[in-house]
Amino acid sequence: xxxxxxxxxxxxxxxxxxxxxxxxxxxxxxxxxxxxxxxxxxxxxxxxxxxxxxxxxxxxxxxxxxxxxxxxxxxxxxxxxxxxxxxxxxxxxxxxxxxxxxxxxxxxxxxxxxxxxxxxxxxxxxxxxxxxxxxxxxxxxxxxxxxxxxxxxxxxxxxxxxxxxxxxxxxxxxxxxxxxxxxxxxxxxxxxxxxxxxxxxxxxxxxxxxxxxxxxxxxxxxxxxxxxxxxxx
Amino acid sequence: xxxxxxxxxxxxxxxxxxxxxxxxxxxxxxxxxxxxxxxxxxxxxxxxxxxxxxxxxxxxxxxxxxxxxxxxxxxxxxxxxxxxxxxxxxxxxxxxxxxxxxxxxxxxxxxxxxxxxxxxxxxxxxxxxxxxxxxxxxxxxxxxxxxxxxxxxxxxxxxxxxxxxxxxxxxxxxxxxxxxxxxxxxxxxxxxxxxxxxxxxxxxxxxxxxxxxxxxxxxxxxxxxxxxxxxxxxxxxxxxxxxxxxxxxxxxxxxxxxxxxxxxxxxxxxxxxxxxxxxxxxxxxxxxxxxx
Numbered sequence: 001x002x003x004x005x006x007x008x009x010x011x012x013x014x015x016x017x018x019x020x021x022x023x024x025x026x027x028x029x030x031x032x033x034x035x036x037x038x039x040x041x042x043x044x045x046x047x048x049x050x051x052x053x054x055x056x057x058x059x060x061x062x063x064x065x066x067x068x069x070x071x072x073x074x075x076x077x078x079x080x081x082x083x084x085x086x087x088x089x090x091x092x093x094x095x096x097x098x099x100x101x102x103x104x105x106x107x108x109x110x111x112x113x114x115x116x117x118x119x120x121x122x123x124x125x126x127x128x129x130x131x132x133x134x135x136x137x138x139x140x141x142x143x144x145x146x147x148x149x150x151x152x153x154x155x156x157x158x159x160x161x162x163x164x165x166x167x168x169x170x171x172x173x174x175x176x177x178x179x180x181x182x183x184x185x186x187x188x189x190x191x192x193x194x195x196x197x198x199x200x201x202x203x204x205x206x207x208x209x210x211x212x213x214x215x216x217x218x219x220x221x222x223x224x225x226x227x228x229x230x231x232x233x
Numbered sequence: 234x235x236x237x238x239x240x241x242x243x244x245x246x247x248x249x250x251x252x253x254x255x256x257x258x259x260x261x262x263x264x265x266x267x268x269x270x271x272x273x274x275x276x277x278x279x280x281x282x283x284x285x286x287x288x289x290x291x292x293x294x295x296x297x298x299x300x301x302x303x304x305x306x307x308x309x310x311x312x313x314x315x316x317x318x319x320x321x322x323x324x325x326x327x328x329x330x331x332x333x334x335x336x337x338x339x340x341x342x343x344x345x346x347x348x349x350x351x352x353x354x355x356x357x358x359x360x361x362x363x364x365x366x367x368x369x370x371x372x373x374x375x376x377x378x379x380x381x382x383x384x385x386x387x388x389x390x391x392x393x394x395x396x397x398x399x400x401x402x403x404x405x406x407x408x409x410x411x412x413x414x415x416x417x418x419x420x421x422x423x424x425x426x427x428x429x430x431x432x433x434x435x436x437x438x439x440x441x442x443x444x445x446x447x448x449x450x451x452x453x454x455x456x457x458x459x460x461x462x463x464x465x466x467x468x469x470x471x472x473x474x475x476x477x478x479x480x481x482x483x484x485x486x487x488x489x490x491x492x493x494x495x496x497x498x499x500x501x502x503x504x505x506x507x508x509x510x511x512x513x514x515x516x517x518x519x520x521x522x523x524x525x
Contacts, residue, residue, distance in 0.1 A: 069412075072415075079413070086409075088402070088406050088407060088410070089406065095402075098396075099403050099416070102396070102400065102416050106396070150414075
């Protein structure tokens with residue numbers, strides 16, 4: 001479904017991503033794990049078209065999407081929940097959801113909003129509220145609901161557990177599993193390797209811009225080097 | 234009593250023009266963090282277009298008005314495309330200096346083409362004086378206030394309720410995430426310039442109704458005062474720009490009413506200094522927390 005081949009991304013003279021290749025198959029949950037600054041978000045932003053790779057290519061559903069502007073990539077069926085949620089704080093919950101469906105016909109809007117409210121009843125209660133007044137967990141739900149509004153084939157999530165209480169993290173990860181069971185392919189970027197690997201099919205371990213290991217998630221959970229570096233022994 | 238009413242009308246009249254122009258400043262600042270100092274000169278171009286249309290093309294006032302507003306709208310979009318889009322990832326100071334450069338360019342082009350002397354714009358909107366509480370009020374004053382208020386209501390509807398308006402708000406809040414939603418950054422920014430410049434075009438026509446002449450530098454003082462209005466209201470805030478505009482207009486009228494009309498401009502800039510010292514975010518402006 002998604003194939004990333006040999007991408008090299010620079011911030012000025014800093015070589016952030018060094019020849020990274022990976023793929024995501026339809027129906028999978030794939031996770032990229034790695035420490036802060038390993039380049040996880042950079043990779044997602046390159047796939048989304050916000051950053052450009054100097055080499056290689058990104059292919060999605062058989063079409064090359066590298067070099068396409070971000071707002072067109074969304075229409076191909078690829079959505080990103082950015083790091084730190086990045087909901088529009090001055091807009092209402094419902095307006096945020098409408099923005100998520102920006103590329104779709106307004107006639108389809110109502111049904112999709114209702115779908116999201118069904119999945120996240122809390123958002124329905126707060127639909128007229130300004131997003132800035134929501135708690136961190138609610139904002140994460142809103143960011144996910146907003147991304148789902150574009151009806152993506154592939155949903156990319158950047159650190160959905162960031163800054164959330166453990167109970168909420170579990171709730172969010174349950175929702176990710178559910179979405180996947182309903183047919184959405186997931187690319188999950190996480191520092192919380194334990195959680196990410198526990199729901200993923202496969203995982204890639206990223207270190208300073210390079211992929212150092214890739215394996216089935218269950219194998220990575222038992223891999224000594226991974227345990228030592230990311231799973232607290 | 235009659236003096237109070239007539240000065241109040243004067244204040245609201247010039248205030249509504251300041252408000253229209255201030256809205257353009259605030260919208261553009263809100264979306265790309267640029268103080269577009271070329272904005273005032275768009276008013277000047279609008280006045281010349283109206284003059285050309287009526288005097289040289291012998292068009293009817295209504296056609297001249299439409300032509301002037303269209304010209305202002307296009308000019309705003311062209312300036313954005315040619316001068317500001319290439320600098321989108323440059324430091325904000327480069328953008329600001331470019332805006333000042335565009336302002337000089339427009340003023341000097343106008344002087345080159347039309348010479349420095351002012352051109353008399355024929356009456357664009359005429360009508361009988363209207364009796365308000367025993368006081369005859371000039372028709373253009375009423376039209377100016379009414380048209381401005383209607384424009385502001387339409388703008389508020391546009392920004393709050395329409396898809397494009399919501400896209401503008403999304404882009405002004407978070408340009409990167411807006412793109413992830415599928416919002417086209419370039420067209421949204423162009424649209425913002427188009428709306429802001431159309432409002433300046435309307436402002437230009439209303440200004441010409443009261444001061445019926447076009448001169449190369451007519452836009453700079455009006456633009457600066459509208460900028461003060463935008464800062465007073467809280468730059469980036471649209472209701473703020475409206476309030477700021479009316480405040481500046483009323484302040485000028487008050488200063489004139491007490492016989493200090495020579496101090497009119499000075500008072501406006503004194504307001505700017507006071508706002509910047511005591512409440513730099515303006516009446517409705519928000520403190521922006523820089524992300525780290």
